[in-house]
Amino acid sequence: MLYPVVGVPLVGTDLYSRYMQYKYIRCLERAGAKVQLLAPDRMGGVGAGEALGAESLESVIELCAGFLFPGGPDIWPALYGQEALPECGKPDRIRDAFELPLLRAALEAKKPLFCVCRGMQLLNVALGGTLLQDIKPKQECEHWDFWHRATATHAVELDPDSLLSHLLGTSSTTVNSIHHQAVDDLGKGLWVAADSPDGFPEALELEEYPFCLGVQWHPEHMAAKTPAQRRLFEAFVKACREQETP
Numbered sequence: 001m002l003y004p005v006v007g008v009p010l011v012g013t014d015l016y017s018r019y020m021q022y023k024y025i026r027c028l029e030r031a032g033a034k035v036q037l038l039a040p041d042r043m044g045g046v047g048a049g050e051a052l053g054a055e056s057l058e059s060v061i062e063l064c065a066g067f068l069f070p071g072g073p074d075i076w077p078a079l080y081g082q083e084a085l086p087e088c089g090k091p092d093r094i095r096d097a098f099e100l101p102l103l104r105a106a107l108e109a110k111k112p113l114f115c116v117c118r119g120m121q122l123l124n125v126a127l128g129g130t131l132l133q134d135i136k137p138k139q140e141c142e143h144w145d146f147w148h149r150a151t152a153t154h155a156v157e158l159d160p161d162s163l164l165s166h167l168l169g170t171s172s173t174t175v176n177s178i179h180h181q182a183v184d185d186l187g188k189g190l191w192v193a194a195d196s197p198d199g200f201p202e203a204l205e206l207e208e209y210p211f212c213l214g215v216q217w218h219p220e221h222m223a224a225k226t227p228a229q230r231r232l233f234e235a236f237v238k239a240c241r242e243q244e245t246p
């Protein structure tokens, strides 16, 4: 299909969420995707906080060529086997309950995946990994810098063998940063494709998987000024297109 359908879980309906959501939609559409927003109440009447029924989950997996998991609130720590620390942000249990089974089903179906910020953390949790609930006491460079989201805040070192390094055409670059948590123990099959100068994973890739890219930064905010970051969306949408026309 020329314009592959990319499923994107709904970020939220308030003004701020809609602005954040618009950024992903714009980048995906510019890369040639047709975006399908996914929300619990739009999928077979599944109620807030409930897991998707097997039947509706199946139809969503069938409908979408690939999925982008967007940024958002901290994941409920119980989902990776921890008690919430006071520093952990308020989780959105509805999004967690909706997105985690969706991501696992997408992994099962080997759908192309692009996981951004919270999305990358969710990817790690979906594969059995854990998160650092607050990196502020350990960080040596700024990781929460909303103001410079269109440009960059810190350096990242890329694994030269990574898809990411291939797409960005470099083994070191600078990225924006709007997170206070980080991937800790890695989920099964994941490896660190990029890290920050203070050693936090900034990108993940998945072994023996057609297309799976997780980034801790926000390429959707950098894309307008940094053409290289657009290539991440272009490569993802291309993988989705190829998924539909084998």
Ligand SMILES: [Mn+2]
Residues within 6 Å of the ligand: 142, 143, 154, 176, 177, 178, 179, 196, 202, 216, 217
């Ligand atoms: Mn960062």
